[in-house]
Amino acid sequence: MKVTIAGIGYVGLVTGVCLAEIGHEITCVDTDHKKISDLNKGESPIYEPGITELIKHNLAKGAIRFTTNSKQAYSFAEIIFISVGTPESDDGSANLQYIKEAAEEIGQSIRKNVIVVTKSTVPVGTNEKIKKWIENKITGRLKVSIVSNPEFLREGSAIYDTFNGDRIIIGAEDELSANIIGDLYKPFDLPIIKTDIRSAEMIKYASNAFLATKISFINEIANICEKVGANIEDVAQGIGKDSRIGSQFLSAGIGYGGSCFPKDTKALVQIAGDVHHRFELLESVIKVNNVQRNRLVHKAKEVLGPLAGKKAAILGLSFKPNTDDIREAASISMIEQLLAEKAEVFAFDPVVNGKIKALFPENIKLCTSIDEAITKADLCFIATEWNEIKEYPLVKFKDLMKEPFIFDGRNCFQLMEAEKFNLNYYSIGREPVIAKYSN
Ligand SMILES: NC(=O)C1=CN([C@@H]2O[C@H](COP(=O)(O)OP(=O)(O)OC[C@H]3O[C@@H](n4cnc5c(N)ncnc54)[C@H](O)[C@@H]3O)[C@@H](O)[C@H]2O)C=CC1
Numbered sequence: 001m002k003v004t005i006a007g008i009g010y011v012g013l014v015t016g017v018c019l020a021e022i023g024h025e026i027t028c029v030d031t032d033h034k035k036i037s038d039l040n041k042g043e044s045p046i047y048e049p050g051i052t053e054l055i056k057h058n059l060a061k062g063a064i065r066f067t068t069n070s071k072q073a074y075s076f077a078e079i080i081f082i083s084v085g086t087p088e089s090d091d092g093s094a095n096l097q098y099i100k101e102a103a104e105e106i107g108q109s110i111r112k113n114v115i116v117v118t119k120s121t122v123p124v125g126t127n128e129k130i131k132k133w134i135e136n137k138i139t140g141r142l143k144v145s146i147v148s149n150p151e152f153l154r155e156g157s158a159i160y161d162t163f164n165g166d167r168i169i170i171g172a173e174d175e176l177s178a179n180i181i182g183d184l185y186k187p188f189d190l191p192i193i194k195t196d197i198r199s200a201e202m203i204k205y206a207s208n209a210f211l212a213t214k215i216s217f218i219n220e221i222a223n224i225c226e227k228v229g230a231n232i233e234d235v236a237q238g239i240g241k242d243s244r245i246g247s248q249f250l251s252a253g254i255g256y257g258g259s260c261f262p263k264d265t266k267a268l269v270q271i272a273g274d275v276h277h278r279f280e281l282l283e284s285v286i287k288v289n290n291v292q293r294n295r296l297v298h299k300a301k302e303v304l305g306p307l308a309g310k311k312a313a314i315l316g317l318s319f320k321p322n323t324d325d326i327r328e329a330a331s332i333s334m335i336e337q338l339l340a341e342k343a344e345v346f347a348f349d350p351v352v353n354g355k356i357k358a359l360f361p362e363n364i365k366l367c368t369s370i371d372e373a374i375t376k377a378d379l380c381f382i383a384t385e386w387n388e389i390k391e392y393p394l395v396k397f398k399d400l401m402k403e404p405f406i407f408d409g410r411n412c413f414q415l416m417e418a419e420k421f422n423l424n425y426y427s428i429g430r431e432p433v434i435a436k437y438s439n
């Protein structure tokens with residue numbers, strides 16, 4: 001089928017290359033000229049495992065093209081996906097500015113009947129607005145069918161998730177459109193759930209809110225574990241074996257970040273508030289997450305006293321491993337806290353560099369290796385569990401740091417290993433390891 005995708009970010013690009021891979025004819029539209037020009041050279045604007053290969057492969061076979069010419073790209077499309085951003089507004093609600101702009105452009109440009117599929121995460125009721133925004137701009141008698149098809153991919157495993165997702169949600173206003181979108185996805189051979197548009201919109205927010213709740217729950221259990229002398233890893237394994245609970249999303253740490261959980265939880269609180277329902281459980285989930293982010297720097301101050309003038313290494317800057325995305329990353333709030341304490345910050349990440357430098361242009365030193373970041377450091381924080389960090393030889397913390405004080409927000413190492421190398425090792429929900437002698 002001929003599909004045009006509006007908004008070639010993490011979701012639009014992955015959707016585009018994966019639909020091209022299963023045989024569709026894809027046109028990708030974005031307003032960002034640099035992004036489109038890079039993509040036409042086969043260069044990915046994002047770090048995502050496997051994406052560059054799929055871009056190159058589908059460009060070469062002529063299955064995908066990238067353009068800023070939205071008018072042309074929308075005019076004769078059979079299906080148009082909207083996957084532009086829906087960032088957080090000042091009051092926590094979803095900002096629909098980009099959605100409205102894309103919808104109006106679609107209305108102005110289409111020359112035949114079309115199915116418009118919303119992939120962006122949008123509050124319940126938004127698809128009805130999208131239909132109106134499009135129809136208000138249409139000249140002539142054209143029919144637009146709206147489908148809500150929320151996305152569930154995770155950054156860092158986005159291509160795998162697209163081919164191996166748990167379900168595809170299709171919320172449609174008519175059976176024909178639901179069936180056409182079902183057929184589009186058929187080659188993925190994944191379970192398809194068809195529903196109405198409002199339920200589809202709610203499924204997306206409810207899924208993200210539930211996953212965020214699981215994380216805040218396990219983080220609270222971890223905080224209690226620390227106080228009662230229990231070990232969160234064993235506790236998580238023990239409860240996760242109960243199939244009613246499930247073992248995923250029980251990794252305690254310094255809280256959830258990224259472009260979605262923080263904004264979508266706040267948006268759902270707003271959505272509930274708009275219909276006079278106070279979503280107290282979700283408010284607590286958000287509050288717990290905000291507190292969790294500050295825990296490691298607080299702990300470091302408790303252990304080491306004032307951090308002013310101390311050299312602090314921070315390892316892992318992206319909000320999770322295998323992505324270059326730093327939106328709402330725990331590392332950012334940790335760096336802010338460390339700078340407020342007047343510590344000197346030496347940061348390392350295997351892929352993130354320019355983006356973090358743009359946020360802190362003068363105040364942090366970006367290092368090109370873990371060795372460089374931790375050499376002569378007074379303390380070291382771990383914010384993201386990249387493999388490079390998990391596999392780093394623990395003995396080097398002892399050899400290179402002034403004193404090996406490690407504050408691990410992602411529980412990357414075994415306590416026994418930290419003991420073996422005589423480190424001071426503070427992690428989440430586990431007893432601290434205290435070095436028996438100093439360097
Ligand atoms: N990032 C993720 O892992 C996931 C994101 N989502 C949702 O998908 C949506 C998109 O998220 P991301 O891909 O992360 O956003 P992004 O910020 O990476 O990309 C959005 C793109 O839309 C482009 N754009 C803005 N206005 C446009 C217009 N009028 N026409 C064409 N392009 C336009 C921007 O230039 C940008 O390249 C959001 O609603 C998000 O909540 C859903 C599931 C996963």
Ligand SMILES: O=C(O)[C@H]1O[C@H](OP(=O)(O)OP(=O)(O)OC[C@H]2O[C@@H](n3ccc(=O)[nH]c3=O)[C@H](O)[C@@H]2O)[C@H](O)[C@@H](O)[C@@H]1O
Nearest residue numbers: 151152153154155249250251253255256257258260319320
């Ligand atoms: O709507 C979205 O954008 C996406 O949000 C999340 O995906 P993503 O944010 O890419 O990554 P996750 O793997 O869910 O991690 C989110 C955050 O939670 C944290 N996390 C995750 C799992 C866990 O057990 N503990 C934990 O602290 C991660 O470190 C990360 O900061 C959801 O998992 C996707 O299904 C959804 O499509």
